[in-house]
Amino acid sequence: MRRLLPVCLLLSAVLADAQPEEWSRPFPGHRVVGNLYSVGTWDLGCFLVTSEAGHILINTGLADSTPLLRANVEALGFRFEDIRILLTMQAHYDHTAAFAEIKEITGAALWATADDAPLLADGGASDPHFRGEYPFAPVEVDRILADGEVIQLGEARLEVIETPGHTPGSVTYAMTAHENGREYRVLLANMGSMNPGLRLLEDPTYPGIAEDFAETFRRQLELEVDIWVAAHASQWGLHDKYRPGNPYDAEAFVDPEGFREQVLYYQELFEEALAAERR
Ligand SMILES: [Zn+2]
Incomplete structure (x- = not known):
């Protein structure tokens, strides 16, 4: 059973x-x-991909999330200062606001897609939807990622799959993990959810947004996946799959059908929004 959350967390935040x-x-x-x-926190998904050569941190939480992230990283036996690369799945403040501080602490480099880099660099001022309504500390982007490129750090590998729409440069990462004598295809997926007030066709939020969403769903439905995580715990069902204190068990996270259902759910919302605009 999938928990399909019709409630938009950002909307409730606004209200x-x-x-x-x-x-x-x-x-x-x-x-x-x-x-x-x-x-990450209870709901904001932050992920650490570790290697002998240092670690990759994907996403932050809100601006004050650094101590929480650090405590989690250190409790797992890793050094926060060994983070070398910072990545984002979508340049919205609830996933980016602590990057500037973490970059300062760790000296890590921030890598981002060409279409989300400006939003990071100006702290959300150029966000075509929120237009600076939810600002965060601007952070310099050190390298632009291209679709299909493979990020390498030591033995860590993450493939870049551009999945725009939610933000102009939203991105999904794919990796392979080995455990239990098998290979797991893993996605860190940015889901194509629509914040309230997005315009798809007439006076679009940004040019090409409708094509971006459509292509994102098409691509995500083609991806091979055993285990997936996302930017919000509510999206990927973290709390159904894991309770604090549970022993490590990769099998508990295997959920290819859940991924497909969740992509189809957001695709349906998108189709409904398209139809509503055409009316
Ligand atoms: Zn967002």
């Missing part, structure tokens, strides 16, 4: 003029599979 409490609530770090660890 309450406050962040959902789940975004800041601490949650213990834990291993997902192989060298992939979940180190």
